[in-house]
Every structure is written in structure tokens, then in C-alpha cells.
Amino acid sequence: MNVNTWLEPIVFFLFAGVVLFSAIGIVLTRNIVRAALFLLGTLGGVAGLYFLLMANLLAAIQLIVYAGGTLVLIVFGVMLTSKSPWVRFAPSRSEAAAATTIGLVLFAALAKIVTGIDWTVAAHPADQPATVRQVGNLLLQQYLVPFEVASVLLLVVMIGAAYLARPEN
Amino acid sequence: MSQATIPWIEPVPEKRVAMRRKALLVLFGGGLTALIVGCVMLGVFRALPDQVGTIVFILAGVLPILGGLGLIPLGLLNGSVVLTTLGFAQIGIGALVGGLLKATPIDPLVVGVLLLVIGPIAAGLAMLTAAGVIVAFKQVVQLLLMRWTALILFCGGIVSIILLVWAHAFVFRYVAQLANDTTLNTSATTTFGGDLTIAELSTRFSGNWRPVAFVLWPLQFGLIRDLIAMGGVIGFISIIPLYTIWWERKVAGRIQSRLGPMRVGGWHGWAQSFADGMKLICKEDFVPPEGDGTLFRLAPYLAFVPAICAFIALPFATTYVFRDLDVALLFILAMLGIEVLGVIIAGWASNNKWSVYGAMREACQMVSYEIPMGMALLVPVMTAGALRLTDIAKLQQDGFGSWLAWNNPFCLIAFFCYYTASLASCKRAPFDLPESESELVAGFHTEYSGFRWSLFFFAEYAAMFAVSGLAVILFLGAWYGPLPLSWAPAGNDIASAVVRGLLFDGPILFILKCGLLLYVQIWIRWTLPRIRIDQVLYACIQVLLPLTMLVVLGSTFWLLFDNSAHPAFESFAKVVRGLLSLVGVVISIAIAGFIIFGFVNRRRLVGTLAIEHFPGS
Numbered sequence: 001m002n003v004n005t006w007l008e009p010i011v012f013f014l015f016a017g018v019v020l021f022s023a024i025g026i027v028l029t030r031n032i033v034r035a036a037l038f039l040l041g042t043l044g045g046v047a048g049l050y051f052l053l054m055a056n057l058l059a060a061i062q063l064i065v066y067a068g069g070t071l072v073l074i075v076f077g078v079m080l081t082s083k084s085p086w087v088r089f090a091p092s093r094s095e096a097a098a099a100t101t102i103g104l105v106l107f108a109a110l111a112k113i114v115t116g117i118d119w120t121v122a123a124h125p126a127d128q129p130a131t132v133r134q135v136g137n138l139l140l141q142q143y144l145v146p147f148e149v150a151s152v153l154l155l156v157v158m159i160g161a162a163y164l165a166r167p168e169n
Numbered sequence: 170m171s172q173a174t175i176p177w178i179e180p181v182p183e184k185r186v187a188m189r190r191k192a193l194l195v196l197f198g199g200g201l202t203a204l205i206v207g208c209v210m211l212g213v214f215r216a217l218p219d220q221v222g223t224i225v226f227i228l229a230g231v232l233p234i235l236g237g238l239g240l241i242p243l244g245l246l247n248g249s250v251v252l253t254t255l256g257f258a259q260i261g262i263g264a265l266v267g268g269l270l271k272a273t274p275i276d277p278l279v280v281g282v283l284l285l286v287i288g289p290i291a292a293g294l295a296m297l298t299a300a301g302v303i304v305a306f307k308q309v310v311q312l313l314l315m316r317w318t319a320l321i322l323f324c325g326g327i328v329s330i331i332l333l334v335w336a337h338a339f340v341f342r343y344v345a346q347l348a349n350d351t352t353l354n355t356s357a358t359t360t361f362g363g364d365l366t367i368a369e370l371s372t373r374f375s376g377n378w379r380p381v382a383f384v385l386w387p388l389q390f391g392l393i394r395d396l397i398a399m400g401g402v403i404g405f406i407s408i409i410p411l412y413t414i415w416w417e418r419k420v421a422g423r424i425q426s427r428l429g430p431m432r433v434g435g436w437h438g439w440a441q442s443f444a445d446g447m448k449l450i451c452k453e454d455f456v457p458p459e460g461d462g463t464l465f466r467l468a469p470y471l472a473f474v475p476a477i478c479a480f481i482a483l484p485f486a487t488t489y490v491f492r493d494l495d496v497a498l499l500f501i502l503a504m505l506g507i508e509v510l511g512v513i514i515a516g517w518a519s520n521n522k523w524s525v526y527g528a529m530r531e532a533c534q535m536v537s538y539e540i541p542m543g544m545a546l547l548v549p550v551m552t553a554g555a556l557r558l559t560d561i562a563k564l565q566q567d568g569f570g571s572w573l574a575w576n577n578p579f580c581l582i583a584f585f586c587y588y589t590a591s592l593a594s595c596k597r598a599p600f601d602l603p604e605s606e607s608e609l610v611a612g613f614h615t616e617y618s619g620f621r622w623s624l625f626f627f628a629e630y631a632a633m634f635a636v637s638g639l640a641v642i643l644f645l646g647a648w649y650g651p652l653p654l655s656w657a658p659a660g661n662d663i664a665s666a667v668v669r670g671l672l673f674d675g676p677i678l679f680i681l682k683c684g685l686l687l688y689v690q691i692w693i694r695w696t697l698p699r700i701r702i703d704q705v706l707y708a709c710i711q712v713l714l715p716l717t718m719l720v721v722l723g724s725t726f727w728l729l730f731d732n733s734a735h736p737a738f739e740s741f742a743k744v745v746r747g748l749l750s751l752v753g754v755v756i757s758i759a760i761a762g763f764i765i766f767g768f769v770n771r772r773r774l775v776g777t778l779a780i781e782h783f784p785g786s
Binding site for chain 1 (some may be wrong): 392461464467494495496499500502503505506507508509510513514517518525528529532533536556617756
């Protein structure tokens, strides 16, 4: 019996527990900064799951883009836009109902997709080294067009944001 | 200033003398007993290898239960809660250990040695050391107050830490080698999934050396080696801030014509940070009643833990790395990014206007510096064609000229861009807006005190070391010396190993280079005035960002032409590289010259009053 065989499930359930706990926390808390912090738990836990799958690049990108960048932007946006930085959520009944409906539909769709996919993996994913190089090659050769489309989309969004933020004169 | 007597220490009251005598008696007696028990058990194990399982079972399972059965009626009759609880605890422990021994196929030798030999011996040694410290405390303090002993102890401590790390690396490598040794490794799998059993290991060690096998056995598991290495990493991160803070205060003092800390520890106040740490631990733990208590308590850890995590992927030398990740660079950047969140949360949870201003400034600053920082790092990554830090380092082993900072002009510019952005990322002056003590009291940590406050400083200094480490690995030749590695003596003897470790390749060189960059950071902090927040944003977004974009573009084209397909450009690139290395030499000599000049003239900068009080400073 290898150490990893019993350690892996423990670590998996640890990370999965963190993800679930903080996801529930996001929904239940009324304090917007606490919600952002719970989001850090979710994103960090997912990054941990990626590390467990030996998908180091994905995990690092997840941490940089979401946990590091986006989360700071969210907190920053809350502090800048609200009248007081100590703002609290007060969703109305209709908002809660709409959110629940959307959540349930999304969950149903995801559950359908997840159960429909054949999850047999070709080999142990850990046996395939150098993920960064492979991802880079795929992005710049096979998937060049979607990659460029995504970057053009981001550029459009950036120009739009700059236009909106420009002073009136 | 050596002192024979310490006038400010008052005579010890009699009650405390009596208590000390009791404590000494318990420690000495208990320590000696534990040591003797451990040695006897060791002898028993070595004499009777066949009945070990039974002996362990009787000693660790049956004896405690019997003792507990005896203790419980005694406690009940005397009405002593302690004795009764002790009896129940003994029965519980005995049942647990006995049950474990019977139920699981654990090698009884392992359990026996761990439980009955190593435990008592370690406890005995610890108790005797504690007793020794109590006895010799006064003498040790007197010794420390003589400045040269303090200096010798300080240097000896550094050397012994280096030796300790080296010994661990050596033992780990040896154990890994043993685990792969097919002549030793005969059985397929053993208890706990290790490759080697104690019996297999002990065939390698004859006679009196056999106990070594017990010590080496647990080390064959990667998990245990990882735990030890993690302990080393955490220890290193705890020592780095202590000494960088002391050093910063010394440098700041000299820059401001003062002496800095001089008293604690004797030699130039070298123990000042320890004293401050003790003070911080003893301070009142204040949590603002109107703030968000939970987040207020959580925030320091949110800043400190990512700073430690950055060291998981930061290599100190080719083999001295906790996890050699293929995305090490991205991982470290991500961890530095998460650290910022701790600062923001701290400011927000304090419910204090100064703190919130500090937090918002930190968020503004992070949004502006992070992109230029990442872009600047892209240049050496593109030049090296790798994200794994050890791979990038390997390209720079051919001496000073091969360091990536002088690889092409764009790399040199990228180095300065990165260094500027990294100052902002560590909240160091001139970018210490989140703190800015002259306008925001203390910025984000205004409400913090005691240990939580010190955690922010641990995080800040650990991050300073991490960004300096990245700069050294990506631009300044990593852990390689200025001479090509091929000139290093290849022998296996200690002399050539020492020469290699000090001059050519190894963690010591890496730490020295990082120390130099830390020194420059300290220098800049105490020299430049703080800039305004809008100036920070302007500098990062409107100056650094376009500059780094140009640099990335330029280095892309440079790399496109700097290869064997374009011989003319390649030879031009070689000339440029030579010129840039000359520039690098000049800069290095200039910095070294400034340091030496400042050190030689250090007394002229300090006022005469201080020299009268501390003639040797």
C-alpha cells in the first residue's frame, strides 16, 4: 500500500469540503466582503483540486487570475462604488426566487452533462509531463482561432470599459 | 562594552529560589530517569530481537493498564481527582496501543523503538537541556554581554544552520539511494507502504550502528521528508524577517546618523528582534469591537500563509527546492497576489477610516503594479523558453556573461521594471502607500497589535525575500557564481565541495545575492521620499506598463533574429551582450564600492555622543 493511495482521498475530500463549505458561505452571508472571502476559499479549493490532478498550469492560472486578480477587483469595486464600504446585501424576494431558479437550472444542466460524459481516462494523468509546453502548443496551433477570438473579445471589452470610464468632455 | 556585573538585575526573591530548586530537581531527576529507561529499552531491543513483539505488547499495552487499574482505587480512596484521571488515562492509552499492536500488522520493532526508546531518550535530553539552561542562565547572559562571544555565537549559529541543512540534504539523498537499492529492497511491500523494512535497513549497518536503521526508516517516506523540509522552510522564513528587520534598523540608523539598536545581545544589538518578538507576544491582543472580528483575526494569516507558500516553489539551488513545479514562477506570483488580499481584508475589518484608506490604496496599487510586473518577468521567461525556475537558472551557469540580465538590452530594462514593480508589490517605500505612517497613522495595520501585527511584518519581509529571489533567479544568475561552473573543482572531497558551494554553485550564493537585493531595497526605502497614490498609479500604468509592453515586443523580435539562421545579427547580439555585461560589471562594482565606502566611513556619519557611549561601534 503506497502512502499516496490513502493520502489522495483525504486531500481530495479536504479540498472538496473547503469548496463546498465556502460556496454555501457565499450564498448565505449578507456581508459582501465576507462573500468575497468565501469566494477565495472556493477558488483556492478548486485550484487545490487542480494541483491534485497534476494540472499545475491550470491551478496556477486559477490562483493568479481569479484568486489574486479578480477577487481584489471585486473587493476594490465594492469599496469604490458603494456609499459605505461596510455595505450589506439585502436581496428582495423576487431576486432570491430568480437566483434560485437560475441556480437550479444551471445545476440540472451541469448534472446532465457530468453524468453523460464517459470519464475513463486514457492513462494516469500524472504520467504526462510538461503540461505548459503542450498547452502552449495547442493554443497557438490547433486552437489558434478560438484563442484569438477570445483575445479580440477581451480587447473589445477593454475598449468599451475605457470609453465608459472616460470623462464627458 | 563588556560588563562584569549587570546592575539593573535585582536579587532573586527567596520564594523564587525555592521554586527554581524544585523545578531543577524535577527536570534533572525526570530527565536522568527517562534517559536511563530509554537506554535500558535500547539494550533490551538489541539483546532480544525475537521476542520484541511480545515485549512491546507487554510494556506498552499491558503494563499501563495494570498501573491504571492500581491507580484508580488509590485515587478513589484518597479522593484525588488527579490520580483517578491518571489511572483512566493510562488504561485508555494502554488499550489503544495494545489494540493497535494486535490489530494492525505494524512492525513491532518500529513501534517499540519509536515508543520506548526514542521517546524517553528525547524527553530525557530535553529535560536535561532545560535544567542546564536554568542553571547556566546567568552565566550565559554574562557571556552574551561580552561582545566578541556574541559575534562568535552569531556566526557559529549561521554556520551550524548551514551545516544542518546540508546534513539533511545528504541524509535524504542517502535514504532515497537506499530505497532504490535492489540488493537491500527484497520484499515487495511492507507496513505503511514503505520500500524498506527495519530488518532490511539494518543489514546495511553492522553491530553498534544498527540503531541508525531505526532513525533512517521513517525517512524513506516522502511525506515525512516533506514534513521535515517544510519545517526547515518555515524556520527559514521565521529567521529571515528577524534578521532583515534588525539589519534594516541598523542601515536606517546609519543613514540617519544614528547607531540603530546597540544594547540587546551585546554585539550591535543582534538580539533586538528576538526581544521585540517577546514583547509583541506579551502585548494586549486588541480586536476593535465595532469591526468584523472574525475577518480581523483571519487577515494576518491570509497575508502570512501565502507568503510561506511562495517558498514551496522558490528554489535555493538545483536540488534545494521543496517542490520543483513546472509553473513555479506563476505559482509564486499567484501567492504574492493572494497576500494582498490579506492586507485589504485587514484594513476593511478594522472599521477604521485610516485602515480602509490603506486597504483601498493597496487595492489600487496592486491593480496597477501587477501587470507590469508580470510583463517584465515574461522577458527572461521568453529568453529562456521555460517556466520552471530551475531550467531558467541552468541557462546562467556559464559565468557572469551568461546571466540573463545582460542577455539583451530588453532584459536589462525588464530587470529594472521588475525591480520597481516588486518594490510596489512588497509595499516598500517609495510605494508604501498602504502604510504611510505620516498620513494614515499606520494604514492597514493601525488597529493591530501584538502577534497579529508581527505576522504582517513576517509576511512583508518574506515577500521581500521572495521577490528578490525571483529577480536573482530570472536575471542575476540564480545560485551560480560569477565564474563559469565548468571551472569548478570536480572532486568529491570536502575541500572541493566547500569551494564549489562558496564560489560556484549553491544555496549560500543564492542567499547572499538575495541579501544584496534586500539591502538595495532597504537603501531605497530610507533614501527616497514616498510618492502620492496618483503618482504611483501614473508611474505603474502610464510609464511602466507601456515600457514593459515595448520591452516584451522588442525582446520577441530580438529572439526571432538572435539565432543561427541570422549569422550577422547573431554576431551583433554577441557584441551587445559583451557590452551589456561590462555595464553590469560597472554597476556591480559601483554598488559594492558604495557599500564599502559607507562601511568604512560609518563612524563619521554617527554623532560624537554615540561614539562616547559605544566606543567600539
